[in-house]
Amino acid sequence: MVITNKLVNYQYDHTIGMDDFAGRAFRNLSDLAVFENGVLFVLQRGESVHNNPSVKICTVDEEWIGEFGSYGQESGQLMWPCGIAISNEEEIYVTDEWNQKVLIFDLEGTFVSEWGIKGSSEGEFDSPSGIAFEQSGNLLLVDARNNRIQRYTSKGEYIDTFGSQGSRSGEFNMPWGVAVNRSGEIYISDWRNDRIQKFSSHGEYILEWGEPGSNQGEFNRPAGLCVDEDGLVYVADWHNDRVQIFDSEGSYLAELNGDATMSKWGAQLLEANPLMEGFRQTAKYPELEGKLFRPRSVRCDKMGRIYIVDSCKGRLQIYKKT
């Protein structure tokens, strides 16, 4: 499908993944990091499958590479992973909302180090969720239950913080996602206030948009978000089952509702199991198969691709800005 308005055009491209609890599949997706050469680090969490590996690696062409991560509270383990990002030093950073940590892995999945402790003082966390790197290499971290954004060096040294609990401008109610544009300005999805707020690189409030609802520009708990090379803002509008696209000032441009077509892994599953394909053909409204269901994150790359983390469908939907 092509989504257009006078400013932007988006072409659905393809879908990656299938739903299953183990192996070459995804379940309970939380976030995604896009590395160079089309390598994707897909973060998933699971309560019911305790040994669920937490980071799965594949390419944008749906080639399976591998997985790493284990469930637990020991050093290097994950319980409730939420956000993932790749540093300038090409290391993978993962937040854990239960263990109250930021964990660092190398690109092979080997655990490097971690920091964090539960609390509300400087350098402490209460449910760290979204993360993003600034061009300087410093890390912005959403400290959700402390209703603030913290900044760290890539080594985990505390720099500064902004935000507090509330619903006035510059305040937060359990924020989730963070993104940085090329000018260093910061966008935060202010989850329980159903709005997006924009800040200067120093954390000074600039503007905001959004309110509860399902119309254009409204949100039902915005989760992850990202900014593309042109400064457009993409918001995973979680419980509205869509991604909304805005210009840098928050003017609504378009929305993506999902157009998934059969993925490679899915096609291989159905080819090997004709009974499953037969079941699939009995769907009353087959067009619903492609729709987004609880997207928790959205990411973009320098190639103009938009990756939607279609969390409860166990897949990534990819669009191209044309």
Place this chain on the structure above:
Amino acid sequence: MSESVDIPLMAHLMRRAGFGARRDELENYCGLGYAETVEWLLHPSEDNGLDEDIVTRYYIDIDDLRNADPTNAWWLYRMVNTNNPLEEKMALFWHGLFATAYEKVENGRATAEQIDMFRRHCLGNFRTILLELSRDPAMIIWLDNNTNHKGAPNENYGRELLELFAMGVGNYTEEDVKDCARAFTGWTIANFNARYPWGPFPMEFEYRPEDHDDDDKTFLGETGRFNGEDIIDIVSRHPATGRFIAEKLYHFFVSDDPAPESAVTQLSQEYMNSNYDIRSVMRVLLNSDFFKQALYEKVKSPAEVVASIVRLVGDYQEPKPGLIDVAYESKYMGQELLNPPTVEGWHTGKEWIDSGSLVGRVNFASDQLGDLQQKGVQDIIERISKQSDRISPDHLVDSCLDLVGPLVLEDKTRKTLVEKARVLGDVDLALDGSMAGLEARVSEMLQLIVATREFQFA
């Protein structure tokens, strides 16, 4: 109202019409009054107090409800945290009566939606409940009504509707069953099997008129071109249905013993007089003398054991890992919610107890109430510490019994606990470090109390 008189009765009400209440809650309800608390229970609030957005943010698999485990965990979380305890208890009642198992449905969301349907209609009109049940996708799969076709009826749903769900054996004939099944031909679902490779499509009720047998039927003495709604009309207004529902409600809410005729008559008359309104029947039941006099006459179901203890100790008041493991405890004790063993549901009363399940019940309760980190346990200790500067063994035992129930033990059992407490004598709270001593003594006593026979009753 006097607290000393009313706390036991209020605790009884909240055990039966909910999953227990902490002492501060009981004191508030006593302030409100018994009849007023019943009315509050009978009118669930739109705000269930559950913060479902926060729950699904952290429990991503409850956001998905792909399979039985998170669906089960979500229900436990609701039992523990809801502002509408009777709504959850009624949902449990209907789940036991209209027992539907995930094992066959294999769709967590459809199973969860059936329980949601029970919540929506739990205190409504019984005709509406039966109509919604007959259209419920999980039920249609469970009792094969999707294979109930014109010219080739499948009697499974029609039979159980009459035998197990609404009337009981002896109130209909085999011919009634056959024509009941014919009336439900064409009542099926869409999207039964479509689930690969990204999870199930949402199932929905679908009526296929071309598959419905529209010929004449004779059912319970009436003849016509009956469809499913007509059958439900006839069933709902039948006196046997009033008695059936009266007996089921009595058994679930009042006593494991057979219902006396006077109670059945009282409840079934209200059923008929109110045009099958379950809220009206429950109002009569909860305000009746036979209910108020039935303290500790029921063995707690495993779901009640788990939910009431988690509530008492104040655990899982917000999301944290391990909820599914706690929900599993009910399964280990013999009641896997959303997965009843048969369409008959569970065998209840003393059948809940065997040597294995009893050990599971005691161990779970002991682990929870022996955990000094739990807020509810600390609340109990704090209350006892404020009662006196010097806690005698008798005082210690009686206060612990009071705050976990109030629970009344056989004299012999109480004496055994007191003798145990006397080994270490009084707790003198004026002494340094005495609070730690009290904590240990209370913790030990609570673990002994949950091992008593009486603690297994509600």
